[in-house]
Amino acid sequence: MTQPPAIATTPVPALVTVIIVNFNGGDMIGQCLAALARQSFRDFVTVVVDNNSSDGSVAAIRAQHPQVEVLALAANAGFAGGVNHALRTHAPGPLVALLNPDAFPAVDWLENLVAAAGKHSEFATFGSRMYSDTEQQHLDGVGDAYHVSGLPWRQGHGCRNTDQHNHAREIFAPCAAAALYRRSALDAVGLLDEEYFLYVEDVDLGFRLRLAGYRALYVPQASIQHIGSAFVGRNSDFQVYHGHRNLVWVFVKNMPGVLFWLFLPLHIALNLVTLVWFSLRGKGSLLWRAKRDAIRGIPHYWTKRQAVQTHRKASVWAILRQLSWNPFSRCA
Numbered sequence: 001m002t003q004p005p006a007i008a009t010t011p012v013p014a015l016v017t018v019i020i021v022n023f024n025g026g027d028m029i030g031q032c033l034a035a036l037a038r039q040s041f042r043d044f045v046t047v048v049v050d051n052n053s054s055d056g057s058v059a060a061i062r063a064q065h066p067q068v069e070v071l072a073l074a075a076n077a078g079f080a081g082g083v084n085h086a087l088r089t090h091a092p093g094p095l096v097a098l099l100n101p102d103a104f105p106a107v108d109w110l111e112n113l114v115a116a117a118g119k120h121s122e123f124a125t126f127g128s129r130m131y132s133d134t135e136q137q138h139l140d141g142v143g144d145a146y147h148v149s150g151l152p153w154r155q156g157h158g159c160r161n162t163d164q165h166n167h168a169r170e171i172f173a174p175c176a177a178a179a180l181y182r183r184s185a186l187d188a189v190g191l192l193d194e195e196y197f198l199y200v201e202d203v204d205l206g207f208r209l210r211l212a213g214y215r216a217l218y219v220p221q222a223s224i225q226h227i228g229s230a231f232v233g234r235n236s237d238f239q240v241y242h243g244h245r246n247l248v249w250v251f252v253k254n255m256p257g258v259l260f261w262l263f264l265p266l267h268i269a270l271n272l273v274t275l276v277w278f279s280l281r282g283k284g285s286l287l288w289r290a291k292r293d294a295i296r297g298i299p300h301y302w303t304k305r306q307a308v309q310t311h312r313k314a315s316v317w318a319i320l321r322q323l324s325w326n327p328f329s330r331c332a
Contacts, residue, residue, distance in 0.1 A: 013092040016044035016114060016180070018099055021082035022061075023051040025101040028227065030057075033065045035104045041111035044097070047071060047090045049082035078197035079176075087183075087191055096186060098202075100177040102227035103130070112221040113180040116168070124185035124214035125206070127174030129165060130154075130226040137161055140226040143171030143218045144203050145324045148259075149266035150251035152203040159331035171218045172322050173206020178224045185214045193304075195297075199239060200246040207254040210322060213313035240283060241290045244274060248294035252301045253308055257316045 018036060022029050029048070036046055047069045050058050058072055069090055077085060083098060095117060097110060105128075113126050130140040139161050141154030154175055156165060174180075179202075189208040192201050206216060251260075251267050271291055278287040 014043050014045045015093050016041075016095045016097055016110065017086070017091040017093050018044055018046045018097045018110070019083055019086045019091065020046065020048045020099050020101055021051060021079050022048050022053060022057060022101050023076060024053045024055040025057045026055055029101040030060060030064060031104055032099065032101050033061065033068060035107075036099070036110075037065070037067075038107050039105070039110045040108050041114055044110060045069065045093075047086045049073065049077075049086050051076040051078070051082055078194065080192035080196055080198075080201045081194045083176075084191045084194060087186065091183065094183050096181045096183050098176045098179050098181070099224075100226065103178050103224045104226075105178065105224045106222075109178070109222050109224055110180075112219055116217060116219045116222070117180060117182070120217055122215060123170075123217040124182045125174050125209060125216040126180040126222070127171055127216060127218045128178040128222040128224050129218070129220045130175065130178060130224050131161065132158070132226065134225060136223070136225075139165065141175050141177075142220070143216065144173040144175050144206055145330070146172045146203060146207065146322075147324045147327050148263045149270040149327075150247055150255070150263070151270055151327055152200060152247060152250070153327075153330055155330055157330060166220050168220060169218050170322075171216050172324070173203060173209070173216050174218075176202035176205070177226050178222075180222075182214075185209055185212070188212055188214075196246045196249070197242060199242040200250055204246075204250045204254065207250060208308060210319060211254060211256060211308060211312045211314055237283070237286055240278070241286055244271075244287060245290040245294045245297075248291070249297060249301045252298055253305045256309060256312055256314075256319055259316055259320060 020032065048061055049071045051073055052075050058070060061068055061070055071086060116126050127143040129142055132138045132140040137160065139156040139159050142156040142165055144152055145155040146152050189212050193204050196204060255263060275287050275291065278284055
């Protein structure tokens, strides 16, 4: 008897795509991938985007972690460019997790993030509890905060891990070093802004998601250890330049309506204070260059602002409630 022809089936994509952007990650990217391989939650795939590393880490990843999809770029596209490349080519599932190569997740990290996404449909992004030490006594952060002046910081950074950090709560935005996003929300706001290259691009993304009506949740059970700035150096010239250039663009592009004009004097004051601060520490010329380039980019970012604000769904009041007023409250 003739058998009926086989019906071709399309493989069901994994629920979560974990994206890691690597640049000369050395042993750390190996530790990160080993921690991912031990995850209790299994319905995920891992994509490593390599920004033209020269340290042999691509060959090491392929040899030691053959299950990982490696996308080797011919040039360094930065964090935003690397993430977007993976999103456009290798992330078909409904959830996307971003993880830094110097972040080492606990075995139930992804399980807890996915559980939170399933339980809280009113939220689109989910942040992790990031520790700075293996003893979990001090925090690297519990989410990104954004001051009315345009100053972003990582809430909880450098603070002791206390009971107040054991409770889930709404945050301005998750830190992209270890975060989960609904893919539909990322598509709705246009992914990451590649012109930032590196630093503050996750704050910009979080702000645009807020403007579009999406909310962010801190998930304390989802924990990682994060080295932080392991590859470019904490307070390096590279970090200082890009961070202080980009924070101007975030404010210009995203601060909505009347709040832009209301807080503009504070934003100008913030930039003047940072110029004085870094000048006293021998980095005045670096800050002047960052601010000069930021100002030169304002016309371009004003055009971007018009597109972002045209599609804004959240009220000015809803945004105002999520902004921080006290720049010294990072441990709260």
